[in-house]
Amino acid sequence: MVSGRVGKYQRSVSIIGVGMVPFCDMADHPEMEGLTEGEFFGTAALNAMADAGLEPRDVEFFYHGNANPKFHNDAATPNMQVAQWFGMGGKGSAHHSEACCTGYVALQEAVLDVASGAHDIVLSGCAELACGLPIKGKPAHIRKRLLLEDLIPDLEAIMDRAYTRALGGGHIGQDDWIDLYRTTYGLTDEQVDEVLNTMSYHGRRAAVLNPMAMHRTPFEELAKEAGYDDPMEYLRSPFNPKTTQYLRVTGNATNADGAACVIVCPTEMAHKFRKKPIEVLGIGSSSLELMVPHNEMEITKEAARQVYEVTGLTPDDIDLLFVNDFVLASQLCAAEEVGYLPRGEGWKWMLEGRCAFDGDRPINPHGGRTSYGHAFGVSGMADIYEAVLQLRGEAGAIQVKNHPKTAMLRGFGGGQNCCIPILKAVD
Amino acid sequence: MIEKIVAPFYEGLEHHKILARKCKECGAIEFPPRYACNACGYHETEWVELSGKGKLTTMITPATLNSDPWNAKIGPYCYGIVELEEGVRINSTVFGVTKKKAKTLRNQLPLPVHAIFAERDGYTTLFFQIDEDVLA
Ligand SMILES: [Zn+2]
Numbered sequence: 001m002v003s004g005r006v007g008k009y010q011r012s013v014s015i016i017g018v019g020m021v022p023f024c025d026m027a028d029h030p031e032m033e034g035l036t037e038g039e040f041f042g043t044a045a046l047n048a049m050a051d052a053g054l055e056p057r058d059v060e061f062f063y064h065g066n067a068n069p070k071f072h073n074d075a076a077t078p079n080m081q082v083a084q085w086f087g088m089g090g091k092g093s094a095h096h097s098e099a100c101c102t103g104y105v106a107l108q109e110a111v112l113d114v115a116s117g118a119h120d121i122v123l124s125g126c127a128e129l130a131c132g133l134p135i136k137g138k139p140a141h142i143r144k145r146l147l148l149e150d151l152i153p154d155l156e157a158i159m160d161r162a163y164t165r166a167l168g169g170g171h172i173g174q175d176d177w178i179d180l181y182r183t184t185y186g187l188t189d190e191q192v193d194e195v196l197n198t199m200s201y202h203g204r205r206a207a208v209l210n211p212m213a214m215h216r217t218p219f220e221e222l223a224k225e226a227g228y229d230d231p232m233e234y235l236r237s238p239f240n241p242k243t244t245q246y247l248r249v250t251g252n253a254t255n256a257d258g259a260a261c262v263i264v265c266p267t268e269m270a271h272k273f274r275k276k277p278i279e280v281l282g283i284g285s286s287s288l289e290l291m292v293p294h295n296e297m298e299i300t301k302e303a304a305r306q307v308y309e310v311t312g313l314t315p316d317d318i319d320l321l322f323v324n325d326f327v328l329a330s331q332l333c334a335a336e337e338v339g340y341l342p343r344g345e346g347w348k349w350m351l352e353g354r355c356a357f358d359g360d361r362p363i364n365p366h367g368g369r370t371s372y373g374h375a376f377g378v379s380g381m382a383d384i385y386e387a388v389l390q391l392r393g394e395a396g397a398i399q400v401k402n403h404p405k406t407a408m409l410r411g412f413g414g415g416q417n418c419c420i421p422i423l424k425a426v427d
Numbered sequence: 428m429i430e431k432i433v434a435p436f437y438e439g440l441e442h443h444k445i446l447a448r449k450c451k452e453c454g455a456i457e458f459p460p461r462y463a464c465n466a467c468g469y470h471e472t473e474w475v476e477l478s479g480k481g482k483l484t485t486m487i488t489p490a491t492l493n494s495d496p497w498n499a500k501i502g503p504y505c506y507g508i509v510e511l512e513e514g515v516r517i518n519s520t521v522f523g524v525t526k527k528k529a530k531t532l533r534n535q536l537p538l539p540v541h542a543i544f545a546e547r548d549g550y551t552t553l554f555f556q557i558d559e560d561v562l563a
Contacts, residue, residue, distance in 0.1 A: 167553055176487065243490055244492050247492070290518065
């Protein structure tokens, strides 16, 4: 791979508003069923404007992201199709799509825009109805359920079509990094399983307390239903079978419907608005195709190097880490790669619960993809939403205990792209 | 004239030839073949042929979420990183690994492999296989 660099912004940019639609499967919630892309994006956008104390007329430009607008939404220009839902008809906008990295690219687009001086107030949002599919010839509120046999062939779309699909080089991703970790540090398969199950357990403890999360039933309750007193015993049981060499059912993200938006402006203006501004200090980025060995590790290393270099920060300056962990093991592997946990020791920290939302080195206090849910293109923006609440001290029952000032987000996805922003609460 | 790369590569596979590109500046092998070098970022590469011999350095056994029924028709297989003797490293599909043998074989990594060619829906593709003397 060829390395890159990122420079300082022409002017500092801060987040002044965030808004969300909670992650869920609409079909399981009669009060949600029948809602459309416009209503999802519109609600998240208007919530973000209310959070900042803005009206739609105040926002100058917006970015729209989702993972795969043709597949999930039968739309080629989704930004045009949602703009009027939140009073921005006639304003400039653009759509972008980077599969599961979309939500992080969404922040980058807005930040670069404001940093350049092109606009002062920019909204960037993502909406994804990932649990269903559109039906040709019917209006948007009539959808059908997405089945695994619909999704699996479509997931091929993240693999290179010239070579990777034909040469069978794209199927290693779920297990590759944790396999390398196991070999490097000499863990047994049973130890890896225990680490992953402990991560599942603590992620669910957080999600139970998080109104934005999808899976809110404690493992204690699910264990009891299956005849186990100990939730860890349940997580190790045939009720939670292996789906890959290392990952059990609870180690994989579940599709969700959801939406999230952010509003940014120059930091010098940010104090005029309602909430404590959260500055975007920098965003590192790197991408590598799925056939390249250890691609997730390589791009995480490179993007982290860039963002540390441009911000002048070190891992010791990071109080809180979010990791896009639609593959649960990424939480551990990426945390060590960006220096948030000591190399080769992170698995012990996981077993001790130190990375839980109420631990001393929290990771994914919102629950992580496997409990929070995974609305593909929205997931990154939901991470940003959750990071902003934590940095403001507004995260309620899942507020981490170390009064975080600085948060890093290891954004990742889409076969594969890595975006690593560092956010800092402005005093 | 735009130089064709993908079609000649697959034509090569039909004749059991593995074509790659070599960087004209740093000498790194670009595989699968593309125009430019992703080791050093130089714009120009030229054709070279690979031996198809190398080693498997990691081994992931397929399960419900990442198995490929078409592969299973050829034989038992795993996914892993293949390092070719010319220095190329790729994620690939490697045959000759049964679930039963996987644990033992995993402890013997790296394992020698060679290229195999398979006909699939109108094109020839490239996989690898663990050398027979290792499995014997
Ligand atoms: Zn080169």
